[in-house]
Amino acid sequence: MKYNDIASLLESLSERDISILESLRVHRALTTVLIRRLHFPIGSEPRDASNGKSHATEMAAAxxxxxxxxxxxSHRLITRMHRRIGGVRAGSSGIVWQLGASGERFLRARHGDPNRRRYSEPSPSFIAHTLATADLAIRLQELGRRGAIELLRLEAEPECWRTFLSAHGARQWLKPDLFAITADGDYEHHLFIEADNATEHAPVIVRKALQYQQYASAGIHQQEHGLFPAVAWVVPDHKRQDAIRKALAAETRLRDLVQAGLFHVVTTGEFPAFITGSPGDTTYP
Structure with missing residues (x-):
């Protein structure tokens, strides 16, 4: 893509168009519904400048x-994946989108990024996890827009990854799915988020929890912010919730963090209430 092509694209794309491309750059994949929730507000839903006008009904927004x-x-800025969420009956709402060749080049030029990012068809499990993570990120933004929380920071992968030195001096990586800072009055709440689709065995979850323990022991976040973030596994149902809670409680090496209340396991339906501290938010959206 040449400079003149980029300049002409900038003239032809709206602020909302560019915001959609940026969302796909951050989240890697989004369904039509997730894009609607992010960029096409309904009625009195709060919006920002990039969202354009509000729509009278959900159908109009869709x-x-x-x-x-x-x-x-049509301009190859985005492309649909072969896999649909919910099957053919889901229609256009089940289409999964990612950046197309032109969109990827456009954003690389816009950000001055020389590294080309490969966009191939990922596995179904990867798509499911990516979309689950994106849904949680969008829920946080929706809560922020309607004033239920003040969303100070939201980081997706790989921005939310953290590096630290182990007790033996080896470089380690902590790779949460999301990191968020919210505010409630004079207090900040820091949170690492793990989107769990009940596809990992309990020992895998425990190993990830032990990585959080190692990162906490390094003291990096505490030195900068004066506190260590809570860690929330967001799971699909209560059966999975109970299984993870039992696995974490049974690991003696995690006893201090468990007793300190830093580990949380909540269902997707409970996630908004967990974030806002309001029981009335359990079914939002």
Whole structure:
């Protein structure tokens, strides 16, 4: 893509168009519904400048979303994955989108990034996890927009990854799915988030919890912020919730963090209430 092509694209793309591309750059994959929730507000839903006008109904917002995505697709700025969420019956709402070749080059030029990012068709499990993580990120943004929380920072992968030195001096990586800082009055709440689709065995979850313990022992976050983040596994149902809670409680090496209340296991439906501290948010959205 040449400079003149980029300049002409900038002139032809709206602020919302560019925001959609940036969202796909951050989250790697989004369904039509997730893009609607992010960029096409309904009625009195709070919006920012990049979202454009509000739509009277969810149907009107859905139609506008599909129209905009079709236009971006026609310019190869975005492309649909072969796999649909919910099968063929889900229709356009089940389409999964990622950046297309032109969109990837456009954003690399816009950000001055020389490293080309490969966009191939990932595995179904990877897509499911990516979309689950994106859904949680969007829930946080929705809560922020409606004033339920003040969302100070939201980091997706790989921005949210942390590096530290182990007790033996070896470099280690902690790779959460999301990191968020929210505010409630004069208090900040720091949170690492793990999107769990019940595909990992309990020992894998325990090993990840032990990595958080090692990162806490390094003291890096505490030195900068004066506290260590809570860690939340967000799971699909209560059966998975109970299994992870029991696995964490049974690991004696995690006893201090468990007793300190730094580990939380919540269902997807409980996630908004967990974030806001309000029981009335258990079914939002």
């Amino acid at each position: 139609v506008a979303t599909i129209r905009v995505l079709a236009r971006l697709e």
